[in-house]
Amino acid sequence: MSNEPDDVINDDVINKRVGNVDGREPQLAAAGMRIRRAEARDIPQLHKLLREVLEVHHRGRPDLFNTGVTKYTDDELTGIVSNDETPVFGAFADDDETLYGYAFCVFExxxxxxxxxxxxxxxxxxxxxxxxxxxxxxGTALYRHVLDFARGAGCYNVTLNVWSCNPGAQAFYERMGLKPYKVGMEQIL
Structure with a gap:
């Protein structure tokens, strides 16, 4: 997200974003799992899962996605997880240490x-x-948490992109109730 004035959201909305949904304690998502905002201490586990996602995309589109690299540096991830404009939610085991999954979000x-x-x-x-x-x-618990968070922050909608080389993700999003609102197309030359 750029720092242009049209991307700035008023302070009332930003204040709602601090903490978890409506400022409550981390939600109990399912037996043995809690969802909370990711923190700097979670960066090593975030990197591990970011590499898993990259490998899925690399297998589907090796012409576009590299392998064996990281999407962000530690400093970039530190900035992302500490910024209320880019909330990152993690689904953690009850020990609050083991990361089962994440959702990286951006207010637009x-x-x-x-x-x-x-x-x-x-x-x-x-x-x-x-x-x-x-x-x-x-994934269901994370997505529902994101929906609750977005509602609490006064959002009109939640959007995402899914690569056509990842049909499992697309099927999951459709089960969650998402519907296409635009389609990206290409012609390889």
Missing amino acids: RHADSHILTDITTLYIDDICVDEAARGRRV
Whole structure:
């Protein structure tokens, strides 16, 4: 998200974002799991899951996605998890140490657009569930948490992109009730 004035959201909305949904304690998501904002201490586990996502995309589109790299540096991740404009939620085991999955989010607004209405959107940049935790409804709990958070922050909608080379993710998002609102297309030359 850039620092342009049309991306700035008023202080009332920002104040709602601090902490978890409506400022409450971390939610109990399912037996043996809690969802809370990710913190700097979670960065090593975030890197592990970010690499899992990259490998999924690399397998699907090796012409576009590298392998064996990290999406962010430690400093970049520190900035992301500490910024209320880019909340990151983690699904953790009851020990509050083991990360089962995450949702990286970004607030978007086009306040001065001539063609887009002035709404606040919570864009989900990335959702990942650790391969070892699949089938435990971690993704469902994370997505529902993001929806509650977005409602509490006064968002109009939640959006995300899904790569066509990841049909499992697309099926999951459809089960969660998401519907396409735009389609990206390409022609390889």
